[in-house]
Amino acid sequence: MIYVSGHKNPDTDSVCAAYCYARFKNMVDPSGTYLPVRCGALNSQVKYLFRFLNLEPPVLLPDIFPKVKDVARRDPIKIEEDEPVRFAIDLLDSHNISVLPVFSSSGIFKGIVSIHEISQFLLSESSNHRPAYTFRPENFLKVFPGRCIKRGDFQEFQAPLMIGAMPYETSIRRIEALLPQKPLLVVGLREDLLQYALLKDLPTIVLTGVENPAHLPLDLSKYRGWIFISDIDTAETVRLLRLSIPVRCIMNPNPIQIDGEERFETARDILVNSQYRGLPVFLEGSFYGIVTRRCFIHRPTQRLILVDHNELSQSIPGAEHAEILEIIDHHRIAPEKTHKPIYMYVKPVGSTCTLIYEQFQIFHIPISREIAILLLGGILADTAHFRSPTTTNLDKEIASALARIGGVDVDSFGKELLSQAHDLLTADLSQIVQSDFKTYAESGIKFGIGQVEVVSFDSVKEVKDRLLAIMEETRQNQQLDWVLLMITNVPKESSLLLSTNHPKLERLLIFSKIDEHMYDLPGVLSRKKQLLPEILQVLESQSRSSA
DSSP: EEEEEEOSSHHHHHHHHHHHHHHHHHHHTTOOOEEEEESSSOHHHHHHHHHHHHHOEEEOOOOOOOGGTTSSSOOOOOOOOOSHHHHHHHHHHTTTOEEEEEOOOSSSEEEEEEEEHHHHHHHHHTTTSOOOEOOOOGGGGHSSSSSEEOOSEEEEEEEEEEEOOOOOOHHHHHHHHTSSOOOOEEOOSOHHHHHHHHTTSSSSEEEEEEGGGGGGGOOOOTOEEEEEEEEHHHHHHHHHHTTTGGGTTSSSSSOOOOOTSSSSHHHHHHHHHSSOEEEEEETTEEEEEEEEEGGGSOOOOEEEEEEOOOOOGOOOOOOOEEEEEEEEESOOOOOOOOOOOEEEEEOOOOOOHHHHHHHHHTOOOOOOOHHHHHHHHHHHTTTTEEEEEEEHHHHHHHOOOOOOOOOOOHHHHHHHHHTTTTTTTTTTTHHHHHHTTEEEEEEEEEEEEEEEBSSSTTTTTHHHHHHHHHHHHHHHHHOOOOEEEEEETTTTEEEEEEEEEEHHHTTOOOOOOETTTEEEEEEEOOOOIIHHHHHHHHHHHHHHHHO
8 A cells, every 4th residue: 555645734735636646646557556645634625625526535544653454464364163173273283373363153253262272271181170071063073084873962062071991880980970961972882881871861972993883782763962983093082072172162252452553563562562472453343354473573664655745744644654655746845865766746836736737647647527626626725726926827727727627617616615715703723723734843943834714804803812822732732932823815815924922033023013923914825935934034033143
């Protein structure tokens, strides 16, 4: 699986670019599986676009850290609960595995059986007491050669195992000492003892040393039990009878269960610090697979394509441990060093979706109506319907081409898309701050800038204090020095800027202060091209003055 992801707290361009580029990659590279993902909530514009097209948006993936589901054996060797223990031993040995998941005949997970449970069972066999076993006669001929000459009434029963090798009187005393629990009797052609076994209706008789069963001098008409003939000697027959008991009788029905979403390291520690050689993995309440200690020898590396960003600080959590395969972006370049050469497609245009369109063109891949509308939506949203200074002629040309493919009018579609902007009085203010939030580090200062589009500035003052409180909480939670929120009114082509308390840096801002921690930004629509350069200039000035 190769994930295609936009940045944290994704905007419209980021989500649409991830979805469309994954579709593109699946067409040009059928040998791979490319999955579009998002690492944040959907904004109102994205919801509108995917609802308009009746499509499922990219799945939410909070992080890309390796999970136990990435190393679990999805189709392990398994065994049904009623199969004989000998089958479990043979499977563990022949496949050189350490644990078997046990299932019911209907496929319900029941437990695990491993060398540990089998060893415990075999060790208990060496004790002096005479245990009662759970026998299923249908298992007998699965473990020893022979034949059944009389079917009994019981499909399963509990009984101690007894060998009829002692004198008659001694054997009778032993049997009667066990009553009312009747034993399974393994015996040769001893007519007296067999007559007694039939009279007492023992649940099963296994005969050994019988060459011609037709000559048995027995009346079986009233006997309700089973009779088998074993083709091997008594000692081996008894040994294999013990191994015929159902696996469920020795399995661990309550092993530790690991959630498939558990991180690789956490699951590894759980297993290593337990008595088990392997554990079952469950995902969303259903059996997913098995992990053994071998599964944790090598840490898996996720494969990732970045769109609409190239800085790992803005990427999905865990990206620093992933193998970055490609970068498609239109922002400043500040990527981490990679171990291998990678494909990068970067241009100073208004939208990543513009670059995704070019990828379709370069590889001569036809664009469907759905892809066209998503790419158009990403371009219109990121260029603020061509009002942002980041807009290029290429964005406009490609938007026109996409509108023709999608069968929509650029202007009316753009107005409808931008009308999905937030109303601050009814919106979730925490989401307002965090839904399109990017972090940066420059000149020893770690800061974050959020941006939200609104239909009007009328309610900003009413919610200002609550927004500032959420911004301060975000600053503390993410261990930042400074947090800013850019509130943009696209039709008015203007923005307001809120700032957490930082007197030294706020004093250096060139924008007009209109209220405590609030500034007027007329004509400013782009965080990337208009606000961020100014903030970087402020940090540089502060750094020089502190030197």
